[in-house]
Amino acid sequence: MRRPTIADVAKLAGVSRSAVSFALNDRPGLAKETKARILAAAEELGWQPSRPARALSLGRAGALGLVVTREPDLLGVDPFYPAFLAGIETVLAEQGDGLVLHVSSPERERSLYERLAADRRVDGVLLTDLRIDDPRPALTASLGLPTVVVGRPEWSGGHCAVELDDEPAYVEAVRALAKAGHRRIAHVEGPPEFRHAQRRRQAWERALAELGLPPGPLRPGGFTAEGGARATRELLALAEPPTAIVYGNDLSATAGLAAAQQLGVSVPDQLSVVGYDDTPLAQFVHPPLASARADAQGWGAAAARALLTVIEHGSAPDVRLPPAAFVPRASVGPVAAGSPGH
Amino acid sequence: MRRPTIADVAKLAGVSRSAVSFALNDRPGLAKETKARILAAAEELGWQPSRPARALSLGRAGALGLVVTREPDLLGVDPFYPAFLAGIETVLAEQGDGLVLHVSSPERERSLYERLAADRRVDGVLLTDLRIDDPRPALTASLGLPTVVVGRPEWSGGHCAVELDDEPAYVEAVRALAKAGHRRIAHVEGPPEFRHAQRRRQAWERALAELGLPPGPLRPGGFTAEGGARATRELLALAEPPTAIVYGNDLSATAGLAAAQQLGVSVPDQLSVVGYDDTPLAQFVHPPLASARADAQGWGAAAARALLTVIEHGSAPDVRLPPAAFVPRASVGPVAAGSPGH
DNA sequence: ACCGGAATCTGAACCGGTTTAACGCGGTGT
DNA sequence: ACACCGCGTTAAACCGGTTCAGATTCCGGT
Numbered sequence A, B: 001m002r003r004p005t006i007a008d009v010a011k012l013a014g015v016s017r018s019a020v021s022f023a024l025n026d027r028p029g030l031a032k033e034t035k036a037r038i039l040a041a042a043e044e045l046g047w048q049p050s051r052p053a054r055a056l057s058l059g060r061a062g063a064l065g066l067v068v069t070r071e072p073d074l075l076g077v078d079p080f081y082p083a084f085l086a087g088i089e090t091v092l093a094e095q096g097d098g099l100v101l102h103v104s105s106p107e108r109e110r111s112l113y114e115r116l117a118a119d120r121r122v123d124g125v126l127l128t129d130l131r132i133d134d135p136r137p138a139l140t141a142s143l144g145l146p147t148v149v150v151g152r153p154e155w156s157g158g159h160c161a162v163e164l165d166d167e168p169a170y171v172e173a174v175r176a177l178a179k180a181g182h183r184r185i186a187h188v189e190g191p192p193e194f195r196h197a198q199r200r201r202q203a204w205e206r207a208l209a210e211l212g213l214p215p216g217p218l219r220p221g222g223f224t225a226e227g228g229a230r231a232t233r234e235l236l237a238l239a240e241p242p243t244a245i246v247y248g249n250d251l252s253a254t255a256g257l258a259a260a261q262q263l264g265v266s267v268p269d270q271l272s273v274v275g276y277d278d279t280p281l282a283q284f285v286h287p288p289l290a291s292a293r294a295d296a297q298g299w300g301a302a303a304a305r306a307l308l309t310v311i312e313h314g315s316a317p318d319v320r321l322p323p324a325a326f327v328p329r330a331s332v333g334p335v336a337a338g339s340p341g342h
Numbered sequence C: 001a002c003c004g005g006a007a008t009c010t011g012a013a014c015c016g017g018t019t020t021a022a023c024g025c026g027g028t029g030t
Numbered sequence D: 001a002c003a004c005c006g007c008g009t010t011a012a013a014c015c016g017g018t019t020c021a022g023a024t025t026c027c028g029g030t
Helices: A006-013 A017-024 A032-045 A051-058 A080-095 A106-119 A136-142 A167-179 A195-210 A225-236 A250-262 A296-313 B006-013 B017-024 B032-045 B051-058 B080-095 B106-119 B136-142 B167-179 B195-210 B225-236 B250-262 B296-313
Strands: A063-068 A098-103 A124-127 A147-150 A160-164 A185-189 A218-220 A244-247 A272-274 A291-293 A319-321 A325-327 B063-068 B098-103 B124-127 B147-150 B160-164 B185-189 B218-220 B244-247 B272-274 B291-293 B319-321 B325-327
Touching (some): A017 A032, A063 A080, A063 A106, A080 A098, A080 B098, A098 A106, A098 B080, A106 A136, A124 A136, A124 A296, A136 A147, A147 A296, A160 A296, A167 A185, A167 A195, A167 A244, A167 A272, A167 A291, A167 A325, A185 A195, A185 A250, A218 A225, A225 A244, A244 A250, A250 A272, A296 A319, B006 B017, B063 B080, B063 B106, B080 B098, B080 B296, B124 B136, B124 B296, B147 B296, B160 B296, B167 B195, B167 B272, B167 B291, B185 B195, B185 B250, B218 B225, B225 B244, B225 B250, B244 B250, B296 B319
Parallel strands (some): A063 A098, A063 A124, A124 A147, A160 A319, A244 A272, B124 B147, B160 B319, B185 B244
Antiparallel strands (some): A098 B098, A291 A325, B291 B325
C-alpha cells in the first residue's frame, strides 16, 4: 500500500535510480530500449516522482503563489478572479505546476509574503489589485521573490507587468454617452486606494475633458452593491442630477440601476447607466446593462506565463494585452428631451 | 544572498543541526537557554525551515487540495467559493499550511486527482459540487487520498462529510409563499447532475406535497442568468402561469426577475420570486430579492478542520452545520387578488 | 595487440530538513 | 568504588528525488 519510489521502479526495471531519473526527464545518454523498459516499469507501478523530493533537489517548488486580499464579499460577485484563475491553470497544467492560493487581509499580508518567500513554498507570486503606495512590489523584491504585477507597468516597481488596460473602454463609454447627448455624466468610483479604480476615475475625467464637457459629479461606490445604490440616490437628489452614470463595476451599476428604478427614474429614458466587468448577469438585468468586457482568462494565462519566465530567466518583458472593450446595451439611451438642464 | 539553511543556524548558535530541529519543533530534551540561543540565531538569520525539505522528511506536504470543476462563468457570480476559500484559509493559516487550487473540467478531472495523489503535492482533498454518480469519492478512496466531502453524508461514499443543509431554507421559502396565498409555485432548477441542485428541487417538491399543494411546474435554469431568464419566460407563457417561482440560485432568480419585468409582469404584485445564495446584490435589486443565506465561510473552516483530522487520524466524524436560513424580502408578496386561477 | 573514444550506465554526494540510537557526563544509591 | 540513571546533545541515517564524475563495455582504427 506504500506508494512506490524511484527505487522500486529501478529495481523492477533492473537499473539504477539515476537511470530512472534520466529516463523520466528524458535526458540523453540512455539506450532507447532501456528507457522504454524504465518507463514501462514506472507505468506498471503507477509511479510519479514525489513533488517534495523533486522540489528539494531542484530547488524549485513547482508552484506559483497568489494572495487575494479583497473582501470575500467583493470577490464573490466579480467574474474576474474565477476566470483569471482558470487562465492561470491552463498554463500551469502544461507544466504540471500548481497554484497556491491564499486569502488574506491587509494586516496579515506582509507576514504571509514573507513566509511564502522564506518557506520556498512557491517559486514566485502574482500581485493583483495593486493599491496606491502598495508595499508589495518592494516587499517581494527585497525578499528576492520572483514577481509579476498584474496591471500597468508604472505600478510594478521594477517587476514585470502584465497589463490589460481599462481606460479605452471607459473613454469609449463616455464618448458613447456624449454622442447620445449626455452632458452631465457622473461617476461612481471604486475604492480609491485601488489603482485600477483610480485609473477608471481618471479615464472618466480625461474623457470628459477631451470632449469639452464640464467635470461631472463623483461619488464613492466602493465597488459594492450598497455603495452603488447610495451613490445613485445621492446623485439623483442633486439640484442638477446627471443624465448618465458610469460605475466602477457591474455590481455597483446593477444596484444603482435598481435604486434609480425604485425612485421612479426610468432607465434609459431618464438616466443612462454603464457598468464595468460584463458580469454574466449584465445582459439579463432590466434593461440590459452596458458594460465593458476584458479577457480575464487570457490575462491569467499571460501573467502565469510571464511569471514562469521570470522564475526561469530572472526577468521577462512587460506584456500588454488587448484592452477591455465597451459593450453597449439598452441601459444607455439618448438623453431625454425634457431632461432638466437643457 | 543564499537563503539560510538549518546548518547556518546551527553554526551560529554553536550546536548541531538536530538541536536546531528540536528547538524549532519544541521537543523536550533541550536546555532552556540552548533553545533560546537557537531561536535567537534563527531569528537573526531570518530562517524558516524549507517546506519541501520538511515535507520530504515528514511525509506530509502541508497543503490541502481543492479542485473546482464549475464553469468559470458560474463561479464568478457565486459568493460561495470566495467565502468558502476564506474559511479554509482561516484554519490553514494557524497551521501554516497552504491550499493548492486547481480549476478543471470534468474530462481532465480524473487525471488531476491521480496526479495530486501520486505526486504527494497535497495531503488530502476537499470534494465540492458533488454530482450524481460522482466518480470522485471512489477515486480518491482508491488512491488512498484523504478526503472530505462538502455535502450530505449520503453523498460521501464513506468519506467524512461536512454538511450545511439547503433543504430547510427551501421548505421555509415554499411555506412562506403558501402562507401568502400562492398555490402555483414553480421551480427553476440548477444543473440536475449536481446533488445540491437536485436536493433543492426535491425540497421544493416535498414542501409542496406536505402543504397539500399540487406539484408545480419545473424548468431547467442551469444556475445561469440566461437559463433563469428563459425558464421564467416559459413559465409565464403557460396557460396557467405560476404566481411564484423559486429559483435554484440568485443568479437565475435575478435574471428571472428582470425577464418578468420585461414582460410587464410586476414583482411582487403579480409574481413572487425567491432565490438562493443571498448574493451581495440580492437586497439591492428592485424589488429586493428574497433568498437564503448559508455560512459559507464557516463551512469552509469546518471542512478544512475535518480534513486535517482525517489526515492526522485516518478518519473524522461527520459534521452537520446550521442549515441555510430563508431571508424574506420584498420580492415575495401576497398573491394578487385578481390573479388567474382563483 | 593496443589505444582512444563514444555510448551507456552506476555510485555517491547532495538538496534541507527530521529522527533515532548512542554518547558523555555529573549525580545517586548501595 | 561501582553500577546505574537521566539529562542534554550529537552523529548518522533517512525521506525521494537529481546530478556529476567516473566505470564499464563495445567499437573501430592503426
